[in-house]
Amino acid sequence: AQKVTQAQTEISVVEKEDVTLDCVYETRDTTYYLFWYKQPPSGELVFLIRRNSFDEQNEISGRYSWNFQKSTSSFNFTITASQVVDSAVYFCALSGRGAGKSTFGDGTTLTVKP
C-alpha cells in the first residue's frame, strides 16, 4: 500500500520569507511519480510540479524548487520569497505507474502574512 505523510499541518510565515513543505512517502513500486498540488481558498486543485522516481535531479522553476531524495523517501517543496497569494493548502501526492490514481497526503495549510 502507498502512503504519503505531510507532518506539517499548518505553517505561517511573513511575506518574502522562504518556506519549505515536507513530504515523506512509502511505496513498494520501483517506478512512481510524485506531485505537488495547490488548493487555494477558492477550492480548485492546481498542479504545480511532478517528479519521476528515476530522476533525482532537483530543479528550480521560478519561485518554486523541490528536493527529491529517494534514500529518505522525501519530496520537499520550497517557495522562495513567499507572497500573500501563496496562501493555500498544499498537497503532496504519489502515483504508481499507470491508471492515473494517486495517494494524497492530508495537506499543509500555508498562511503568508503581509
Added chain:
Amino acid sequence: NAGVTQTPKFQVLKTGQSMTLQCAQDMNHEYMSWYRQDPGMGLRLIHYSVGAGITDQGEVPNGYNVSRSTTEDFPLRLLSAAPSQTSVYFCASSPGGWTAPQETQYFGPGTRLLVL
C-alpha cells in the same frame, strides 16, 4: 478546451436519496478518477477507469457506483445518500501512458455535496 467539467457545483440531498454527479473531459484522456475530500484531509480515491468500459474500485468505494460508456464521461452515482457522504467530490483525468507527463492528473472544480 474546457478541461474537466463537473456538475452540479453544489447539491443538497436528504438521507436515502440517490443522485448522479457528472464529470466530462474534452482532452481525450484515457484515465479518469473520482476522489472525495473531507474537511482537513487529503483526497481519497473512490473509483477509477483506465478506459471506456473498464472501471475499478479505489480506497473508499462503498455507496458509490460508476460506469464509463464513453471516453469523455465518467459519472458517479450515489445509490442511497448518507450523511457520511457529505464531502467535496473531485473528478480527475490524465492522458495515460508510460511517461511522467502522462501520469499527471488534471482536476475538475469539484462538487460540494451536503447530505441531511
